[in-house]
Amino acid sequence: MLLFLLMAQIILLATQVRRPDTATGESMSLVRTWVVQIFVPGEKAITSIGSGIRNLWKNYIDLRDVREQNEELKAQLDRLRLEQVSLAEDAGQARRLQALLGFKQKFISQTVAAQVIGSSGTDRSRAFIIDKGSKDGIKVDMPVITPKGVVGKVNKVFSRSAQVLEINDATSGAGVMLGRSRLRAVMRGTSSGIPEIMHIMADEKIETGETVVSSGGDQIYPPGLPVGFVQSTAPDPEGGPFMVVRVKPAANLDKVDEVLVITQVSEKEPQYPEGPNPLRAADILAQRLPTVTPKPPSKPGAEPPPTSVLYATKTPVPTTGQSSETTVVKKKPVESLPAPQSAPTATQQPAVESGEPSVARQPTEARQSPPPVPTGTESPTSEPKNAKAPSVTQAAPPKPAPVENAQPQENPR
């Protein structure tokens, strides 16, 4: 009886006393710390012995089939090389577009490999213990992954071990995004171990097998990590407006041996090395736009050639206060279209696209200086900078008169 009372009081004390962890700053109950410290060394020892024996056996098996595997791998390598060529083109284009859009990417910059040495022993708590702890840089809420996908997050950290909570536990959740429909939602675990995506309207079209990736909205898992696949969809059993989307985790959560703990995620803009003549969006855009041939008049006062090309001449505008001249676009009847040039000048391109004031600048510039070399380095985004340069459009009044003049039909002469 005395022993019982003492034991009860010790257990009661140990349950209440919480020892602060210097690494994580969180407190941990003494009972939990003691139990884990008792069980972890044994689990580590058995795991290392078991893996040693397993590796010895595997090495022997591997040697037997190595020739066949070599042939298969060579054939696979040839196939992959072919695929790589096409994928490299796509990737290059994607990188250029990303750089243009100024995307910020989250890079997994540091991971720690860990081995699973034990579990909670029950499916009521889908958690396992890894052999890395606070001394290895592990902290609470760090994401845990395998090459196949997300496994879970670090839940508790001890000095040389840590507890990982799987994403399919009933108390677990993650921000996810559906791969095809791009719907963002919250995924939560269930008692049965099959995670479900919540609060998706019943009229959304979600297909079975659709990939589910992390959205990054939970501030734990970096965006884009594979989480799983849509296993099934069903109407809300409670009759609500939502549907139940069950997800099959990408990683095999029932048998996890080794995991990667993401210890550092950096956010930076992608930087890609550019060649001597980098291809820019303006160039691509210019190539797709219709070609306009500039034909400035041979003499300053002469009539322009009979084409359908839009061009501008200086015309006095008495109503403007700041400037005595502005640009007027004229249109002449079409007699014969000139042969299209190989590449348009950058100064012509916005004229066709948007009718900005700089549209009318080109013939004037052409009179003042030789025609610009079609380098294609001017882009629509560089228009404000050009507008500051001394040009006709800068001298024009701030009223959008040139823009109106850019509409040939509205400005008959």
Next chain:
Amino acid sequence: MTTITYTSREEIEVHRFSALATIGIPLLAIFFQVYVSSRFWFLRLFDIPLIVTVFFAVSRRNQLAGMVTGCSIGLVQDALTHLPIGIYGISKTIAGYAASSIGLKIDVDNPGSRFLMMFFFTFLHDGVYFIVSRHLLGIPADWRTLHEFSSALANAILGVFLFALMDRAKQR
């Protein structure tokens, strides 16, 4: 003349265990549960610490001993989960108390009664666990009848064999 009935204390065998068995068997059971089930997920269906709890309770036939055994094993099991400490503790304390109480009344050495006993105590244990976790602590948990039935059946079958194995550690 003394009459001996099936309820008399003289008829009931009260077993004792060495300190090594008292501490070693529960620890080994928990270790096996947490280590092996991480390799073989289907072993999570079993609850070997519960089998050990029931075995010690019915063998000692002492309600206090049954409670302490269940409480200790349950608390250690709790510490290895991510849930609050005490859910398994309460469940196994009640299971230990009930098992030691039954051990005073029926023959617990028969394999058939051991099977039925383990089947019943697994349901009792899981029911208490569900009530405590869901209704006392508000932890999201569902009662899965088929799963609980499978677990009870698996524990009952395994219990028959483990009881026979652990009988060797008994001391009179």
